Amino acid sequence: MKRELHQLAQQHEQINETFLVVRGERHDFLKHVSAIHFMLENDETPKAKAYLDDLVDGYERTNLAIKGERGSVAGVLHQMYRRASSSGVSIVYDLDVPLSTLPISDHDLVTLLGNLLSNSIDATIEWQDKYKEQGLITLQFYKRSGLYILLAKNHSLAIPTNILDKLFHTYGRTTKTGEHHGIGTKMINNIVEKNNGYLDFTYKKEEFSVKIKLPALQ
Template structure:
């Protein structure tokens, strides 16, 4: 009961956090739209004064900034956009590369917002934590990839990240029971079980593989529910 209560508290805190991040994401979008004409004026001024190299450099930097926001919100409904954008920025701050490879928006999944928060929030948060630990040991750059596509009547969500070696005793019950964690002391091991519960609730199937210091989670959901 204590673990279930802790899980509910974590879910509530996560949902509040993602709501705040959603507000921040759309504040950023509004800010970018507000400043758009200023950027156009600056580029126009450079071109009129025959500074094409400066204009190109300015435009390249501007496109990179817009690309980061667009990557997260394109075709997604609000809560999903907020999660993807916030996790992308969190990973960047930690020096972890993130690749979103979507054939269609994740919002296509027929999940209510709280379920999307639980699934994506825990999945990406765990990946970032594992990647940060891997980077600290190897002094290299970690990579997280999140794929989403539809094949043969199934929605397929795949998350892959670098990870330090995981003991077999942890792997055996990683998504089945509370208290199993790859993060060491100070973590309650709630995230993976919450992911599994969200998968089960929507009649999905979860599989994971750990090989050569890479951890891969593959989740399949029926396209017709």
């Protein structure tokens, strides 16, 4: 119950944060236009272009996280994107259709995405710390032949075989070191099974991938 309440509080905070980001971008839009106009009037075209490129990049990051998504889903996607970016991790959302189209409850969807992305970020940060290179996370979502397919990939350090064998089936199994309890992976599998889905995962050449298939109709 405490974990459920904590997750609900996090979801509320994520939605509020996303709303404030979008509101702030809209509020400042005319200021940015005025700044670019001033640069162009003063023949500072290269400077204006650089300013515009940076502005568009910021808008695209926000848009990728919220486009077509319900508030709760947009909140967790945006929050995870910011968390990854602040740690130097490159994160890519490649979504053919909004994740909100999945025929499962908002609560299950937020829990699924939150744990999946949080695990990916933690593992990738550990990989970055060892190799001193930028890690990558990709989240793909598409629909094929009556199935929704969610595919997450991330850099990861070596995972012992005894951990891999029971990773998504028992509590206390985790791919990460330090203060992690292995609860998230079991919760992911519980949600997939609850919604008549199928989960598969692989680890190869320091890349961990999870593929989840869920029926388009429940």
